[in-house]
Amino acid sequence: MVENALRVTTDTARCIGAGMCVLTAPEVFDQSEDDGTVVLLDESPPPGSHADVRRAERLCPSGAISVREDPGTA
Amino acid sequence: MTESHAEAIAFPFGRPDPFTPPERLAALREERPVARMAYPDGRVGWLVTSYSAVRSILADPRFSSRRELLNVPVPFPLMQEMRRPADPGMFIRMDPPDHTRYRRLLTAQFTVRRMKQLEPRIHEITEERLDAMEKAGPPQDLVREFALPIPSLVICELLGVPYSDREEFQQATAVLLNLESAVEDIRAAVARVAAFFARLVELKRAEPADDLLSGLVTGGELTDEELGNIGFLLLAAGHETTANMLGLGTFALLQHPEQLAALRADPSLADNAVEELLRYLSIIHIGPIRAALEDVEVDGELIRAGEVVTLSVQAANRDPSRFTDPDRLDITGPASGHLTFGHGLHQCLGQQLARVEMRTAFPMLFDRFPDLRLAVPAQEVRMRDTMSIYGVRELPVRW
Numbered sequence: 001m002v003e004n005a006l007r008v009t010t011d012t013a014r015c016i017g018a019g020m021c022v023l024t025a026p027e028v029f030d031q032s033e034d035d036g037t038v039v040l041l042d043e044s045p046p047p048g049s050h051a052d053v054r055r056a057e058r059l060c061p062s063g064a065i066s067v068r069e070d071p072g073t074a
Numbered sequence: 075m076t077e078s079h080a081e082a083i084a085f086p087f088g089r090p091d092p093f094t095p096p097e098r099l100a101a102l103r104e105e106r107p108v109a110r111m112a113y114p115d116g117r118v119g120w121l122v123t124s125y126s127a128v129r130s131i132l133a134d135p136r137f138s139s140r141r142e143l144l145n146v147p148v149p150f151p152l153m154q155e156m157r158r159p160a161d162p163g164m165f166i167r168m169d170p171p172d173h174t175r176y177r178r179l180l181t182a183q184f185t186v187r188r189m190k191q192l193e194p195r196i197h198e199i200t201e202e203r204l205d206a207m208e209k210a211g212p213p214q215d216l217v218r219e220f221a222l223p224i225p226s227l228v229i230c231e232l233l234g235v236p237y238s239d240r241e242e243f244q245q246a247t248a249v250l251l252n253l254e255s256a257v258e259d260i261r262a263a264v265a266r267v268a269a270f271f272a273r274l275v276e277l278k279r280a281e282p283a284d285d286l287l288s289g290l291v292t293g294g295e296l297t298d299e300e301l302g303n304i305g306f307l308l309l310a311a312g313h314e315t316t317a318n319m320l321g322l323g324t325f326a327l328l329q330h331p332e333q334l335a336a337l338r339a340d341p342s343l344a345d346n347a348v349e350e351l352l353r354y355l356s357i358i359h360i361g362p363i364r365a366a367l368e369d370v371e372v373d374g375e376l377i378r379a380g381e382v383v384t385l386s387v388q389a390a391n392r393d394p395s396r397f398t399d400p401d402r403l404d405i406t407g408p409a410s411g412h413l414t415f416g417h418g419l420h421q422c423l424g425q426q427l428a429r430v431e432m433r434t435a436f437p438m439l440f441d442r443f444p445d446l447r448l449a450v451p452a453q454e455v456r457m458r459d460t461m462s463i464y465g466v467r468e469l470p471v472r473w
Contacts, residue, residue, distance in 0.1 A: 017181025018421045019189075023429075024410075026186075036181030059411060061421035063133065 025052035085147035119382035123389035141167035143365035163303030213449035221321035229312035234285030318465030347405035353412035443473035
């Protein structure tokens with residue numbers, strides 16, 4: 001089974017800087033030095049990190065992370 | 075009175091054992107996860123006990139954190155003070171945009187990266203406390219010698235509080251967090267801590283250093299009153315919470331020797347052990363508390379605008395529909411997603427600091443004293459049953 005590519009988007013206006021995404025998927029998310037809000041490092045992360053990215057989306061306390069499948073680019 | 079008033083329950087207290095939440099909470103979670111509850115002032119609101127409902131309310135902007143809208147489900151001596159808006163800077167009792175403005179000034183100071191940078195200093199502080207314990211010899215009270223001073227020293231360091239002033243601060247916050255304190259003692263402690271922070275802000279303005287409070291002072295966006303209140307809030311929030319996790323967490327590990335043995339055998343379990351202890355112990359025992367800004371339906375119950383909801387994190391973290399075998403402490407199981415740090419806009423600002431402190435302190439304690447054990451029978455360990463933050467009052471240990 002081929003896994004679909006993921007497309008990640010983040011919303012810094014909603015972000016509260018809790019850091020859960022960095023803790024969960026540090027290769028995909030970082031925090032700004034200026035205000036602690038989310039910095040997206042990889043908007044189409046490799047399959048090996050998909051489980052962590054989805055967990056980060058679920059754990060985000062402010063709903064600032066959206067992950068959707070990108071069926072065309074598998 | 076209406077039927078719903080007649081059915082209203084009181085806030086459940088009383089545990090069958092130190093690690094089991096009041097049994098009534100489990101029954102409510104099963105039968106009435108959103109239940110009518112009478113508050114001590116006679117008003118009727120709600121108690122929420124299921125994971126899904128607690129989490130959804132915490133994320134819902136229709137529920138407010140504004141202090142003047144809230145109520146407290148247990149007798150609370152400072153109720154009159156609660157009925158006016160939060161003081162400037164006390165952003166945990168505010169909604170956006172006020173909350174957002176203050177929190178944004180602080181989030182950069184609490185990033186995962188910055189907290190990891192503090193790890194060597196936390197290691198040193200822990201080492202010093204362990205040296206002092208070893209030198210004094212057993213038995214010792216682990217709360218006094220280890221659990222309280224470590225987070226206190228760490229947050230003082232972060233804020234830039236002089237070491238010589240911390241004893242005064244610890245005494246004052248202990249009065250504030252004890253539900254048995256007399257009203258006049260609480261007022262006096264509030265005044266002492268406020269004066270303490272006013273002096274500290276003055277000091278940082280005169281001699282800015284490389285610490286959080288100096289950064290906020292020189293940033294120039296906050297008044298002295300706001301700075302003092304933020305300092306008060308951070309020191310109180312960062313001190314008693316982690317202290318109780320360290321004390322109660324050690325007690326839990328000593329009472330679950332197979333879990334402690336697993337942690338010792340595989341130090342890479344430390345991160346997960348911390349998450350599981352946070353879930354299992356859920357030390358915030360009263361609240362969080364929110365007020366509905368409009369009519370909202372939750373799990374088939376209509377919460378009316380203005381009504382106050384108390385969210386039971388300890389019941390939510392033991393919800394079998396979210397966690398497998400939730401009443402068992404299992405440091406190897408999946409514990410993430412617990413609500414001990416809250417959820418939504420107000421989720422704990424200092425949670426990454428708390429994680430680093432616990433991940434450092436627990437393994438160092440059990441490395442230093444491999445045969446650490448209770449110095450009294452377990453049933454004689456006095457619990458903080460009446461406090462808003464649960465834990466052990468003292469934990470006598472030998473090694």
